[in-house]
Amino acid sequence: MDGTLLAILSGRDRPGVTTALLDSLRHTRTVVLDMEQLVVRGRLILAVLLGVGAHDVGDVRAIVHEVAVRVGMEVETVPGANEVVAARRGRIHVTVIGSPLPPGAVADLTWELADRGWNIDRIRRIASYPVTAVIFEASGDEDVVGLRRALAERSRVLSVDVAVQHAGLDRRGQRLIVMDVDSTVIQDEAINLLAAAAGQADAVAQITEEAMHGDLDFAESLRLRVAALEGLPESALAEVAQAVTLTPGARTLCRTLKRLGFHVCLVSGGFEEVVVPVTSGLDIDRIRANRLEVVDGRLTGRVVGDIVDRVGKRRALEDFAAELGVPLSRTIAVGDGANDLDMLEAAGLGVAFNAKPAVRAAADTSLSVPYLDSVLFLLGVTREEIEEADAADVSR
Numbered sequence: 001m002d003g004t005l006l007a008i009l010s011g012r013d014r015p016g017v018t019t020a021l022l023d024s025l026r027h028t029r030t031v032v033l034d035m036e037q038l039v040v041r042g043r044l045i046l047a048v049l050l051g052v053g054a055h056d057v058g059d060v061r062a063i064v065h066e067v068a069v070r071v072g073m074e075v076e077t078v079p080g081a082n083e084v085v086a087a088r089r090g091r092i093h094v095t096v097i098g099s100p101l102p103p104g105a106v107a108d109l110t111w112e113l114a115d116r117g118w119n120i121d122r123i124r125r126i127a128s129y130p131v132t133a134v135i136f137e138a139s140g141d142e143d144v145v146g147l148r149r150a151l152a153e154r155s156r157v158l159s160v161d162v163a164v165q166h167a168g169l170d171r172r173g174q175r176l177i178v179m180d181v182d183s184t185v186i187q188d189e190a191i192n193l194l195a196a197a198a199g200q201a202d203a204v205a206q207i208t209e210e211a212m213h214g215d216l217d218f219a220e221s222l223r224l225r226v227a228a229l230e231g232l233p234e235s236a237l238a239e240v241a242q243a244v245t246l247t248p249g250a251r252t253l254c255r256t257l258k259r260l261g262f263h264v265c266l267v268s269g270g271f272e273e274v275v276v277p278v279t280s281g282l283d284i285d286r287i288r289a290n291r292l293e294v295v296d297g298r299l300t301g302r303v304v305g306d307i308v309d310r311v312g313k314r315r316a317l318e319d320f321a322a323e324l325g326v327p328l329s330r331t332i333a334v335g336d337g338a339n340d341l342d343m344l345e346a347a348g349l350g351v352a353f354n355a356k357p358a359v360r361a362a363a364d365t366s367l368s369v370p371y372l373d374s375v376l377f378l379l380g381v382t383r384e385e386i387e388e389a390d391a392a393d394v395s396r
């Protein structure tokens with residue numbers, strides 16, 4: 001077959017359009033080379049690329065137009081030569097998340113892609129609420145790191161989130177997620193709540209702020225803050241755990257990742273005594289956090305064992321990955337603070353979640369929407385898939 005005919009049908013979606021088109025071609029000398037179909041708000045776009053002998057193009061075209069009239073669709077047919085198409089190289093997925101998603105922002109991002117030699121092959125919507133998320137599948141030979149950096153810079157100005165990832169098997173194979181806890185999985189900074197209980201709120205909040213911006217060594221700042229808790233009754237730990245609020249989407253994220261077969265681990269510069277009860281319903285596989293020393297029912301103002309700081313968080317990621325047999329390239333780390341930076345850098349995909357500017361600037365990807373389950377959209381999981389899985393679970 002030396003020729004092709006591209007048939008594009010569009011119009012109000014109804015059952016049987018694809019069947020009618022292909023059935024009418026059943027006895028012709030054509031082959032299907034490619035097909036794509038898309039439905040947006042009840043409007044169908046169906047594209048079929050047929051391999052056709054050059055002498056048959058006219059007849060096949062007439063059949064396609066006749067079918068289109070019969071099923072009430074608009075039609076366009078484009079004849080061409082049947083040539084071998086080179087495999088697309090350098091395939092990437094660019095996920096764009098907005099709440100809302102302004103057209104001008106999308107225009108700027110797609111312009112940047114085109115300007116750098118990337119071609120958009122396919123566009124898919126993966127969520128329409130509470131955020132709008134779209135994946136652009138693109139191909140090109142240009143450098144991905146440069147594109148990621150350029151799009152990250154633009155996304156900051158445009159107030160949308162953008163993630164650039166290589167397409168292919170590695171992306172599907174990510175099987176370990178390690179998340180920070182304070183201001184990531186939970187909305188609070190537990191140390192601040194403990195400090196309030198100890199009547200040291202202002203002093204500790206000031207140190208926390210400086211530590212999170214990277215202005216103060218984390219281990220030293222932690223020692224200073226824990227020292228301020230000296231004498232606090234142990235019972236305050238359970239009270240603080242009660243007062244903590246999970247971040248919206250945290251349950252959905254953990255539940256869905258477990259269904260996908262992920263190991264879900266937490267690493268915290270906060271305290272095991274708070275993290276464990278707060279996240280007990282999330283089916284977490286491993287937790288590493290600091291531990292507060294208690295003597296005679298009161299905090300001593302000291303930490304037990306090694307402090308989980310910036311280096312400790314990265315080490316936790318590496319240890320979890322080794323223990324669970326997952327290569328680092330297939331890990332995801334999520335965090336918001338300066339002490340998460342090493343872990344975000346070491347992971348296959350580092351996601352800054354509602355992060356401070358210094359963290360956002362250094363991470364592969366950042367999410368600025370306040371829903372933790374938006375991490376799933378970076379993995380290409382759609383809102384519909386999440387809801388279907390939840391519905392199936394309820395009916396089981």
Ligand SMILES: [Mg+2]
Nearest residue numbers: 180182183337
């Ligand atoms: Mg944090």
